[in-house]
Amino acid sequence: RVGAAGKRLHTARSRNDQVALDVRLYLRRECNSVYSLVTELIGVLCKKAEKYADAVMPGYTHMQRAQPITFGHHLLAYAEMLLRDRERIADAQRRMNYCPLGSCALAGTTYNTDREMTAETLGFTGPMLNSLDGVSDRDFCMELASALSILMVHLSRFSEEIILWCSWEFKFVELDDAFSTGSSIMPQKKNPDITELIRGKTGRVFGDLMTLLTMMKGLPLAYNKDMQEDKEAIFDAFDTVKICLTTFIPMLDTMTALPENMRKAAAGGFINATDCADYLVGKGLPFRDAYKATGEIVALCIKKGLTLETLPLEEYKKICDLFDDGVYDAINLDKCVNGRTSLGGPAPQNVPIR
Structure with a gap:
């Protein structure tokens, strides 16, 4: 037991600024986790893209065959999306990294505290400069939920394509048995369950974002009890994104491409x-x-x-x-593919450059 010293810990502190601090500390760590997972996924995409840099397939517009591209080029389109996702998360994390501690309930304190020292000790860029904003700001939750929602859009779009590619109508790829299931009655079925679940969970993250936006839209300054709802929404968004990335990465890494089927599809449709x-x-x-x-x-x-x-x-x-x-x-x-050497084009020699 600390005794009297322990009783002084709450001096110049309020639940309002302490909770605001704890949420930022937790989300800062979660940002690092998601950033690392996205980086790992980009690495898998680049490895696959290099392997299939010359695997000709149809490129589509309006879900109709349009022009010849390569499977490697197609995969790198998602790598570009994920690079932007990673940047958005890092950017939101930088804006979040200011310390509210010392804002107290809403109006700071009469004690001579050193907020600069507190912020530096806790790894923040600096202290928040307005005590009202310090306890009532949840922009960082909304911004991160927005970045996570966009990330989930990209995972969902990719999942949808994998679902199509696994079908007998396309048969461009084959998923490892560990990431697909059979049917309880149809023995020939091999269902891409992981991608379907990720596609479905995207709506859940969107819902978390809408919860935060709706919760905050009518709140006067400063703290209001409505803001207790922030944690369930933003924590769930991070948990959902992490579990989706954690399963998507090995699924993609073990996925087998079928270039001969891609080539056969490219031969039709006058692409x-x-x-x-x-x-x-x-x-x-x-x-x-x-x-x-x-x-x-x-x-x-x-x-x-x-x-x-x-x-x-x-x-x-x-x-x-x-x-x-x-x-x-x-x-x-x-020749059609190899000739498209313009920057950003599908020519195989462009893949190692990117």
Whole structure:
């Protein structure tokens, strides 16, 4: 027992500033945990992207095959999203890292306390400069919940794609048995449960954000009991994000890509039509005319049950006499992808650069 000294611990302290302090200390640690997990996930994505830098697949718009890309390029799109997520979390953590201790109930104290020393000892950038704001600010909870919600949007979008890719309609990837389940009645089923759960839990994190925004929107200064609800919402948001990341990382790491199926899908859908038009542009035809001529060729292919690669040259020439044998090289899928060397493009050599 400390005795009289212990009775002095509450001098120049209030539950209001102590709770505000404790929440910041806890969330600062949680930010570090999520930051590390996101960094680990980015590492797995980059490793996979390099492995499949030249695995040609269809790129989609409106859920329809659009242009040829590579699986590595597709994966790096999510790495870019996660890099922004990591930056948002770090940025919110920097703004949060100011110490409310010494604000007391709302109006500071008459005791000669050294708030600068307290803030430095606890690892903060400095003390909060307004005692009312010190005890009533929960911006950091809302900002972090917003950053976590955006992170969950990205995990949910990726999960949705993996769910599609696992289906027999696509069959671009195969999940390890540890991250999928069977059916109680259909023996052929292999369900991507982890990704479905992550997609569902995204709504839960959104709900945590809405709880915080709604709780704070009508509160006068300074502290109000409504603010007790902050902890359940922001703690749940962090717990949910961490469990989603913790399962997503090994699931992605053990996921097997099926490049032959991706290539087969890329061979259909006329995703090299833009390259066909660009070939005509290279021959001196204005792009709008090249676009129109290529559209007519695609329509002819559909009518005859052919692809751009199998349509005879004489049929090309009936629509535009600028075509020659070089068109078949121009619409080759590997050439289509390898030629897109512009910064940010899907050419395989761009993957190691990023």
